[in-house]
Amino acid sequence: MGRSPCCCHDAGVKKGPWTEEEDRALVEHIKKQGGHVGSWRSLPRAAGLNRCGKSCRLRWTNYLRPDIKRGNFSDDEERLIIRLHAALGNKWSTIATHLDGRTDNEIKNYWNTHIKKKLLRMGIDPATHQRLPPDLLVDGGALASPLLSPPGALQPLLSAVASLGSLDTTLRQFQLLQHLLNAINSNSDVTAGLMANLAATNAMANPTSNFANFQEQMNMLAHANYQPDYLRDVPSFAGQDMAQEQNCNTDPVLRSSAEPIDQCCNVAALVPETYPQEVPFAVDWPVQDFADLEPLELPNLCSMESDLDPFWKDILESSFRP
DNA sequence: AACGCGCCCAACCGCACATAC
């Protein structure tokens, strides 16, 4: 089934930004048809427009349609987009069906220009919604923005901390962490992404935290690629739920239903505010008494998040809740 | 005031799928 030639390639067909006159002609024509377009290919001639039908359709669906909501995205919309994206991936048109008045193009643009950057700054890979591993944060790879790249001096320390699970003495683990945190203190350009990966250690400074809690925090560091809390019960398109997603896409019954995605991935359930906090931890730590150790002076990492708005602060904080 | 730079978003491109014949 080959691709059909498009009228957009015809010589003389106008491209580029739409003028007010063109907008008016398109809207008037569709109004005359009672809101029914019929054939987009034949529309330009009927409406007196020197435009490709495809261009008219795009202009109408993304800009001129009367039910389009303009303006900034709300926190709720942002939150919903993130969760839907975690479940569906780049299915912008499907995501758009769950946000009243928002177009797929608008959501896609908003994702690429705002949300993606915020997630990266938080140390979360926007493509997979998994925490970025330290080596990706460090080596300046494709996923690591300049903001996420700590100074070179930190690289061996980050690697060492990432492998804490294999070390055999708790004291060495503490020492490594202390070196790392000291290094962070001496480098003002260490960024939010790094902060995100290290914020778990902040819990150790809390006098009320017990050893089990510390053990969990250390495991978080050793398994930096764990899933953020805000996605804990979101079926992931990138992980083990891929099979479910594929079943959804290939199941003719689900595909033809009015709300196939809701039925398959339970998107409606993505909205609730609270999520299960169960996190499996794989590493067994030796139980020791820490009374003899010098107290650590830990930076108050949370204070560095004070610039975040409440929604993002909530996501960041919940990501490290054991 | 002029210039350069980076960001944002409307619009375009081209592939895939659906449908008609």
Add this chain to the structure above:
DNA sequence: TGTATGTGCGGTTGGGCGCGT
């Protein structure tokens, strides 16, 4: 059943704009 046509969709582009120097 095969082909032509129409539409949907995700990725990409580039012009406009704001901001810093």
